[in-house]
Amino acid sequence: MSASEYDYDLFTIGIGSGGTRASRIASGHGARVAAAEEYRVGGTCVIRGCVPKKMLVYGAHFAEDLEDALNFGWSIEGKSFDWVALRDHVQKDIDRLEGLYNETLENHGVEVFHERARITGDHEITLESGRVVTARYILVATGARPHVPECEGREHIITSNEAFHLDEVPRRVLILGGGYIANEFAGIFNEFGSKVTLANRSDVLLRSYDEALRDRLLQISLTKGIEFLFNNKFEYIRKRDDGALDVKLTDHDERVYDVVMAATGRVANTEGLGLENIGVELGPRGEIKVDEYSKSSVDYVYAVGDVTARVQLTPVAIREGQAFADTVFGGGDPVAVDHSCIPSAVFSHPPIAAVGMTEGEARNRLGNVKVYQADFRPMKNVVAGRNERGLYKMVVDAANDRVVGLHMIGPESPEIMQMAAVAVKAGLTKADFDATMAIHPTMAEELVLFK
Incomplete structure (x- = not known):
């Protein structure tokens, strides 16, 4: 078939961050584009992922900020927290963002179908309504969903999807997992007043991050009252008549929780798409x-x-969507995404940010490396009387002085890391950092003062 014989040049299945970018860029290149979304336009990040979660992180920070305010001269009488108010404000803003995503697609001439789509034949897509369309190219951008472990009573487990819609903050919450989602929600619930237990099937948290940062987060989290149970798996979950949950983990007696949440990775959404048909x-x-x-x-x-x-990160999906559209419809040379040296963050309490190789990875790959650390107490914490310390770490290739990794835990680390990641991606050296004047007094100045 010639291009003009298809109903569309591109049909995108899944309108999250990657699907949205790909669809609008392809349309901008002159392609006839349609896209289908069975749930809500915006995808995991906007609807039930990083955006609403970051809003909860902001809300949770006020718990400590209100305490710290006393030593800065502020008296706040009658403070209280209303979970439902925060939850509903967050969902209201999600509705606003979803509207903007729809508007963006419409403004770029993308035809949107708010229904499920599956591939039923060569270049053929069938919508849930029964309508059959054809497309020269098909882009699958359906994302992933939370994995729920198999065990007796798994139907009582919630995931991050449901956590945004709880009717109240649980008094006792068990989170299974050791990755970024588990640690972020552990911090959120803890600041909102829950008794939080984090159970992990191994003895390592945040496996891809530098060991020094992982250890520091564990120490701080323990000080904040979060309990950790390592090398554990679910044996069963049984619901009581009053709604509470009896939970048995390996090597532990049965305990009672109000909410059990799984944060044990994500599974690609490919079932039922008809991929096997072609x-x-x-x-x-x-x-x-x-x-x-x-x-x-x-x-x-x-x-x-x-x-x-x-790489399951929203900015990566966006970059991949852009590269796809430019490659297929842009008329120029093919564009490949560089998946190396991707900065990332964990919005824990306090947050972690990193780019490049960990110390262990650098030693394995490069052999001879130099490591610089700044272990300090942020000025705000000093005045507030909070003993929590930040840790910044720079990993340098000893052969050429190039900075190959930066790792940070402390207030505003992700905000600081974004610009620092440019320097690491560009291959700058430790000498380049040293030659940069510090902004004083800031936490970020530690990056140019390593000795």
Whole structure:
């Protein structure tokens, strides 16, 4: 078939961050684009992921800020916290953002179908309404969903999806997992007054982050009252008549919780899409296997974002969506996304941020490295009487003085890391950092004062 014989040049299945960017850029290149979303336009990040979660993180910070305010001369009488008010304000803003995503697509001429779509034949998509359309290219951007472990009573487990809609803050909450979602929600619930227990099947938190930061977060979290149970798995969860949950973990007696939340990774959303109808190859966990240009094993089917399980981060999905649209519809040279040296953050209490290699990775790959650390108490914490300390770490290739990794835990670390990541990505040296004048007094100045 010629291009003009298809109903659309591009049909995008899934309108999250990656699907939205790909669709509007492709349309901007002159393509006839349609997109389908079965839930809500905006995807995990906007609707039930990083955006609402960051809003909860902001809300949680006030718990400590209101305490710290006393030593800064502020007296706050009758303070109280209303979870429902925060929850509803967050959801109201999510509605606003969803409207903006729809508006953006409409303004770029993308036809949006608010229904499920599946591939039913060669270049063929069937919508839930029964309408059948054809497209020259198909982009799958359906994201991923939380994994829920198998155990007796798993139907009583919530995930991050449901956490944003609770009717009240749980008095006792058990979180299973050791990654960023588990640690972020542990901090959120703890600041809101829950008794938080985090159970992990291994003895390592945040496995991909530098060991020094992981240890520091564990120490601080313990001081804040979060309990950690390592090397544990669920045996069963049983609901009581009053709604409470009896939970048995390996090597521990049965305990009672009000909420049990799983944060044990995410699974690619590929089931029921009809990928098998046209022979799209999947990986061992159901992810779509793609090449460097996001092309699947079928020439006209591409995939971006979490459904590929390359790097499950929103900015990565956006960059992949842009690169796909420019490659297929831009008329220039193919564009591949560089997945190396990606900065990331954990919005824990306090937050973590990192870019590049950890000390362990650098020693394994490079051999001879130099490591610089700044272990300090932020000025705000000093005045507030809070003993919590920040830790910044720089990893340098001893052969050429190039900074190959930066790792931080402390207030505003993600905000500071964004610009520092530019320097690491650009291959700047320790001498370049040393030659940069400090902004004083700031926490960020530690990055140019390493000795």
